[in-house]
Amino acid sequence: MREIWPESEQRWFDVSEEVALTGHSKFFEMEHEPTRGLYACNAYRPWDTPERICIVFENISERKQALEQIRQLVNEQRTILDTVMAGICHIKDRKVQWVNPCFEKLFGYEAGEVQGVDTSLFYSDEEDYRRVGRDGYTQLTMGAAYSIEVLMRRKDGTLFWCSLAERAIDPQNQDEGSIWVLHDVTERRRTEEALYNSERKLTEIFRASPQIIAVSTLEDGRFLEANEAFSRLLGYRHEEVIGHTSLELGLWSDNEDRDRLVEFLKTHGQVQNLETRLRRKSGECIDVLLSAAPIVLNGQSCMITLTTDITERKRAADELRESEERFSAVATQAKDGIVLIQDDRLVFCNQAIADMLGYAREEMEGEPFEIHVAPESRELVAGRVHARLRGENPVSVYEARLIRRDGQIIDVELSAGLIQHGGKPTDVGMIRDITERKQAEAALRASEERFKRLVQNSNDIIALVDAHCMQMSLSGPVEAVLG
Structure with a gap:
């Protein structure tokens, strides 16, 4: 040795x-x-x-x-499992064999506290526990992974949404157990629920809005969505619109209008109140205002359009214009003066009243009407005008006095009423110069007074008879002569 x-x-x-x-x-x-x-x-x-x-x-x-390498690998894996931000556990026969610190933190347990416990402890609902056992373990025996999101319970009783992913260690030997990986997805679920509720509200608003709204592809105008107001306006059922282009449906009175709309949208980024005409399913053409903005849906360039039906508005405007033209024609040719008074000012006067007072029409329009009324008639005229504007019903035909440009006072007869002009209540007056008539009436009264005095002072009997020689009156010394 x-x-x-x-x-x-x-x-x-x-x-x-x-x-x-x-x-x-x-x-x-x-x-x-x-x-x-x-x-x-x-x-x-x-x-x-x-x-x-x-x-x-x-x-x-x-x-x-080899053993040292295995030991190092085990230590590395242990470190990873201990620090990974996911709950991980080893399960056999639905009992906990091992968990990492994140699992214990996730469920609120102390180290080693869940060792050997049944996994039913973590479920908030027994049916979820049975479903995972039934469906999950069936998948594991087939070598497949199993995943589900369930509501689970922490040690303190609080519930949270958990994403559970499970895979068998050896599908051929279930005695080896399985590995679970768990994540708290409560915030994500809340965000998704809030987003879902928001989208649902937007969908409800979209469908129920009285505003006519549609979404179509920018390239060919193929409709992806349209609300009920769109269908009501154009007479198409929803399913008749979706998937078809506006040209296929023949919606444009002039197909070039769509090209102009798209070109303007690409150039300026949006379209506001473009006036055009659309064709209903019945063939009737209507006047509309179109507003559009570009959007991207699933990577595809689209546009959302808002349509306002202005057919009745245009018809009313045309009728109003025609009415005003007729009024202007009548007022221009009328022999009597015609004035329209808003806020105590003349907004219209015809040539007859201008000539009557010695002004040009342009000089009178915009001026207060009272400057043309004689001082003794101003309270009367203003009172009648204001009473009508308050909704009262004063005498509509009356006499007053006006002032000509040269200072001459003239007598007039006013016939007044209330109309709507430019969307506002307006006093309309017909003015007739009765100066000569008033002078003639005064002369007649003077003549009658002179005749009356002559008859009363005459020494002769004067008899008035009608065409049938019927006596109408006797005057003079009747008693003295006839006894």
Whole structure:
């Protein structure tokens, strides 16, 4: 031995002495420096030659290296399992064999507290426990992984959503058990639920909105979605629209309008209130305002369009314009003056009233009407105008006095009423110059007064008879003459 292990001579002497004295075998390991090998040694005393010591050597260098590598690997794996941000456990027959610290933290247990417990402890619902046992272990025996999200219970009783992934260590030998990997997905579930509720609300708003909304591809105008208002406006059922292009449905009164819409959208990024005409399923064309914005759905360029039906508005505007044109034509040709008063100012006057007062129309429009009313009539005229604007019903035909540009006072007859003009209540007045009539009436009254005085002072009997020679009245000294 001195020749083989010269550096360990004392060690061999001690071993030999121990075996000789005790009679027991001695197992130990020795390093051989010349070969840098590691040997397993067994020293014993043979039964047939007790005075001798036998030693059996086995080179275990490779085995020790392999064991050391395994030990290092186990330590590395242990470190990974202890630090990974996921709960991991080893399960056999649905009982806990081992868990990592994250598992204990996830469920709120102390180290070693769940060792050997049944996994039913972690489930919030017994049916979930049975389902995992039924479905999960069926998958494991087939060599497949099993995953599920279930509501689980912590030690303190609080519930949380858990993502559970499970795989058998050896599908052919279920006695080896399985490995679970668990994550707390409560926040993700809450976020998904909030997103789902938000999308559902948006969908409900989209479908129920009175605003006409549609989503179509930018390239060819193929409809991906349209709300109920869209169907009501154009007369198509929802299923008749989805998957078809606007050109296939013949929606555009002029197909080039779509090209202009898309080009404008690409150039300016959005379209606001583009006036165009669309065709209903019945063939009727309607006037609309289109607003559009680009969106991307599943990587595809699309656009969302909002449509406003302005057919009735345009029809009303056309009718109003025609009415105003007729009014203007009548007012221009009328012999009587016509004025429209809003907020005490003239918003319209015809040529007749302008001529009546000695102004140009442009000079009068926009001016307060009261500057053309004589001081003695201003309270009367203003009172009637304001009463009508308050919804009262004052006398509509009355007389007043106006002032001409040259300062002359003229008598007029006003016939007034209330209309809507430009969306506001407006006092409309028809004005007739009655100055000559008033002068004639005054002259007639003066003539009648002179005749009356003449008759009363006459010494003759004066009789008034009608065309049938019927006496109407007698005047003069009737009693003196006739007794």
